[in-house]
Amino acid sequence: MAPSTNVDPIKTLDKNGQEIKSVGFQRFGFDSEVPIDLLRSLYLRSHYVLSAPVEQVDNVDTKELADHARFTQGLNAYQSKSIYHPETQSISYTTLTRFPPVKLLPPSERKRILVTGGAGFVGSHLVDRLMLLGHEVTVLDNFFTGSKTTIGHWVGHPNFEMVRHDVVEPFMIECDQIYHLACPASPPHYQFNAIHTVKTSFMGTLNMLGLAKRTKARFLISSTSEVYGDPEVHPQHEDYWGHVNPIGPRACYDEGKRVAETLTYGYHRQDGVEVRVARIFNTYVNPHDGRVVSNFIVQALRGEDLTVYGDGKQTRSFQYIHDLVDGLIALMNSSETRPVNIGNGDEFTIGEFAELVREIVEKVQREDGVVPERRVQIVYKPIPIDDPQRRRPDTTRAKESLAWQPRWTVRMGLEEMVRYYKAKMAEGSI
Numbered sequence: 001m002a003p004s005t006n007v008d009p010i011k012t013l014d015k016n017g018q019e020i021k022s023v024g025f026q027r028f029g030f031d032s033e034v035p036i037d038l039l040r041s042l043y044l045r046s047h048y049v050l051s052a053p054v055e056q057v058d059n060v061d062t063k064e065l066a067d068h069a070r071f072t073q074g075l076n077a078y079q080s081k082s083i084y085h086p087e088t089q090s091i092s093y094t095t096l097t098r099f100p101p102v103k104l105l106p107p108s109e110r111k112r113i114l115v116t117g118g119a120g121f122v123g124s125h126l127v128d129r130l131m132l133l134g135h136e137v138t139v140l141d142n143f144f145t146g147s148k149t150t151i152g153h154w155v156g157h158p159n160f161e162m163v164r165h166d167v168v169e170p171f172m173i174e175c176d177q178i179y180h181l182a183c184p185a186s187p188p189h190y191q192f193n194a195i196h197t198v199k200t201s202f203m204g205t206l207n208m209l210g211l212a213k214r215t216k217a218r219f220l221i222s223s224t225s226e227v228y229g230d231p232e233v234h235p236q237h238e239d240y241w242g243h244v245n246p247i248g249p250r251a252c253y254d255e256g257k258r259v260a261e262t263l264t265y266g267y268h269r270q271d272g273v274e275v276r277v278a279r280i281f282n283t284y285v286n287p288h289d290g291r292v293v294s295n296f297i298v299q300a301l302r303g304e305d306l307t308v309y310g311d312g313k314q315t316r317s318f319q320y321i322h323d324l325v326d327g328l329i330a331l332m333n334s335s336e337t338r339p340v341n342i343g344n345g346d347e348f349t350i351g352e353f354a355e356l357v358r359e360i361v362e363k364v365q366r367e368d369g370v371v372p373e374r375r376v377q378i379v380y381k382p383i384p385i386d387d388p389q390r391r392r393p394d395t396t397r398a399k400e401s402l403a404w405q406p407r408w409t410v411r412m413g414l415e416e417m418v419r420y421y422k423a424k425m426a427e428g429s430i
């Protein structure tokens with residue numbers, strides 16, 4: 001059952017019109033470069049579901065195959081296709097018997113890397129990269145917002161381990177590096193159980209710092225632009241102390257991350273733990289996330305109106321996941337111990353962003369010959385409490401200390417994301 005090849009694969013061009021064929025780089029003695037096509041082939045891997053009635057499993061809809069082929073471009077040998085049977089609402093999973101090639105590193109270069117929250121959106125993309133680069137990766141996740149399907153394609157690989165574990169409880173393992181990403185990050189998710197969110201930030205970070213201290217592992221925490229709150233300084237530089245409401249509905253996350261940073265520097269000063277602090281700014285995310293990028297794309301693809309909260313004049317600056325993963329790996333392997341903003345400086349009002357998503361979805365639909373029944377509209381809903389009014393990172397420090405700057409414009413990233421969401425919709429998983 002070979003995927004259709006008579007479709008034009010998507011191509012992403014950089015700011016100079018050159019096709020982007022790989023992500024990552026070699027810096028600070030750590031090689032993080034992998035082909036982008038290989039990464040794309042992983043995204044759809046365990047979701048690679050085709051619809052077919054039970055009796056027709058060998059003859060599935062080629063339109064779905066075409067949508068997948070368009071996104072993944074190749075590497076069919078490593079794809080597995082599960083089958084969804086609509087009439088019985090059941091799924092026949094296919095598990096992988098062959099993994100994509102990973103680098104063979106000498107033991108002296110192969111690191112044992114722990115990724116907490118490794119089944120989340122950022123975590124799973126980081127895990128893909130670290131695995132392809134030949135490291136030994138252990139994922140800890142409680143699967144509250146993360147999902148096994150994001151990293152299922154590595155289960156069984158000799159370099160990979162996945163453990164269901166909540167970081168609020170201690171965890172013992174030997175490791176060289178810890179990427180501590182575990183914490184729900186979407187406002188509806190982190191407000192769902194505010195106390196557990198604070199506990200995750202405090203107890204989780206305490207436990208992982210304790211582990212770093214015992215093993216002498218280098219510790220990187222994913223902090224957030226939310227430590228700046230509703231900022232009075234624009235753009236936000238790392239030296240700005242922030243403007244956070246300590247008792248509002250967002251406080252469980254904002255204050256949680258602030259105390260997590262406090263703990264991190266406590267262990268650094270008192271116990272000499274090697275620490276790295278990444279303050280991550282808005283990043284494109286998975287469907288069902290509840291944040292603005294996924295809401296708008298899914299709404300536009302479904303032909304539903306785009307919901308702008310408030311008057312849409314509040315601003316955000318969006319970065320693509322590959323840039324973020326590049327930034328995290330560069331920071332981990334650099335000698336920078338101060339907090340570093342990782343984000344894209346292209347600032348949009350949410351109203352402008354809604355229009356951009358609508359325009360890009362329309363462009364993709366035109367390319368695919370889809371004629372929507374009507375043009376989706378932009379509708380306005382109440383603004384959430386304490387919603388920050390302006391947000392844009394000052395990334396001077398990342399540029400100077402890590403030689404890092406974003407490669408993906410918002411438009412490039414959005415086009416790829418729309419294609420990805422479309423492929424997932426075609427298989428029925430959105």
Ligand SMILES: O=C(O)[C@H]1O[C@H](OP(=O)(O)OP(=O)(O)OC[C@H]2O[C@@H](n3ccc(=O)[nH]c3=O)[C@H](O)[C@@H]2O)[C@H](O)[C@@H](O)[C@@H]1O
Nearest residue numbers: 185186187224225280281282283291292295307308309314
């Ligand atoms: O990524 C960040 O830097 C941080 O900010 C996010 O918070 P926020 O920027 O408010 O994320 P969204 O929920 O995506 O909202 C962005 C803006 O779009 C608006 N929005 C959101 C969703 C929607 O359907 N429509 C809409 O207009 C929100 O009101 C807000 O003004 C999250 O709290 C954190 O994941 C993260 O650490």
